Amino acid sequence: MANQSGRRPRPVALKKGRTMHDVKKTQEMFTQSSGRLVESMTVWADANQRVLRELAELTTATAKEGVRLYAELQQSGLEAVREAHATTLGWQDAPRDPLAWYQRALTESVENAQKWFRYLEGNAQAMTRTAERLSTTAEQTGKGIQESFSEAVTKLKNVYAA
Secondary structure, three states: OOOOOOOOOOOHHHHHHHHHHHHHHHHHHHHHHHHHHHHHHHHHHHHHHHHHHHHHHHHHHHHHHHHHHHHHHHHHHHHHHHHHHHHHHHHHHOOOOHHHHHHHHHHHHHHHHHHHHHHHHHHHHHHHHHHHHHHHHHHHHHHHHHHHHHHHHHHHHHHHHO
16 A cells, blocks of 8 residues: 555554653653652752751750850849849938948949949859850751751752662
8 A cells, every 4th residue: 555655654563662662751751750859859858957957956056055145144133133232221321420421332332333234244254255156056957957958969969860
C-alpha cells in the first residue's frame, strides 16, 4: 500500500516498542524527580528545625538576660529606697538643734546625690553588660543559622548534581 506522502507506514510492533521504552524512561525520570523532591524536602525540614532551635535558644537566652537585668535593677532600687528611708529617719531630730540639722541635711543631700549617681552608673553598667551578652548570643545565633543554610545548600547541590 502506497501512502500519499510517499512514505511507508511503520509496523505496529516498532511503535509499541518505542512507546514502551518512552513510558519506562518517563517512569524512571518521575521516580528520580520524586526521590530528589523528597530529599530536598528532608534537607529543608532539617534546616528549618535547626533554625528554629537556634531561635528558641536565642529567645531563652534573652529571657534569662531580661530576668537577670530586672533582678539587678530591682536590687539597686531596693538599696536606694533603704538609703532614702534611713535618711528621712535621721531628719526627725530637727526641732532640737535646727542649725546642726540644716548642716547635716545639706551634707547628707550631697552624699545622697552621689549615691544616686552611683546607683544610676551601676544600673547603666548592668544594662551594658546585658546588651553585650545579648549581642554575643545574637551573633552566635546568626552564625548557627548561616551554617544551617550553608549546609542545606551544599546538600541540595549534591542531591541535584547526582
